[in-house]
Amino acid sequence: MIKQMLLNRTFLMLLLIINIFGTIYGYIWYEGQLTITPAKFLIFVPDSPTASLFFVIFLLFFLKGKNVPYIEALAIITLFKYGIWAVGMNILTLIVSGHLSWAGYMLIASHGAMAIQGLLYSPFYKIKMRHLIVAAIWTLHNDFIDYVFGMMPRYSTLSDYMNQIGYFTFWLSIVSIGVAYFLSVKKNTPTLK
Template structure:
């Protein structure tokens, strides 16, 4: 990992900034569930874990950082937080770019930019998880493959303002693989 990023990561995690990071992620989680409220109402409760990808990602990183600070690290939560924030942070930013016209027709430019940059921040914060356990990453990776399958074969994916969701689906699968490779490189 880049020394500059390692210094930033250590500064955040070794000072009280980690509390601000957790708070920001919890606010993002709450907003994310608000954002997904209509879709959750229309989806079986059994599938909810596959619907609210970004809010569950930010909740995961908040929990992983908090547990780490409390000395109760969980390797599966760390792997989930790493892969989820990297994947869904990048996926959302890419999908916002691919379907720019559709998203800007239903959101203000301010909201569009907020969603874009906050999700890029999610991808960056994935690397606050210093090391990822390979076994845990493998298990979590299987969950993400199942999630991609449900999203694009059974329509559980987040709302995309287009009838052509092929690019969104290909991006999701590609980012699952990239996330697994990045986690493998970042393993303990």
């Protein structure tokens, strides 16, 4: 039932449209930070919209019956990581400040869905270990750029917790890489009998 829905062309087109608009909105959300970011870091700053861009690329190829394993690896890891991260940061903002704007609640819903969609399509990915390694390097390098060079997303309410958030983010990357391995690479690896 779920597999049929995930393969339904109308559903895929709807998912593609939603992700295209979400990606555009995400880059607009980062606009203020991007204008002050040194050019050498630009590609690493807009985390969530880049994750959804990877998924858009995956969907475009998937609709044509083709696989793009490096993009698939980047999509599953970053969708899960930044989906969970944004949900966590918005919940933490609510706990610390006692309130959350409508945009914060929208970010919780949209990023939660972002994390789930990457996992739901994992049976269709053709990721091998080399693809996972490249995506893992990208993801961990991004953490380094964010928390060593200070390019992470800005949540003013949480500025006192940046060290803890950086530590959490690193381990969330490791968990995300592990999830991608178990859902994609391990299932595609032949076992000895």
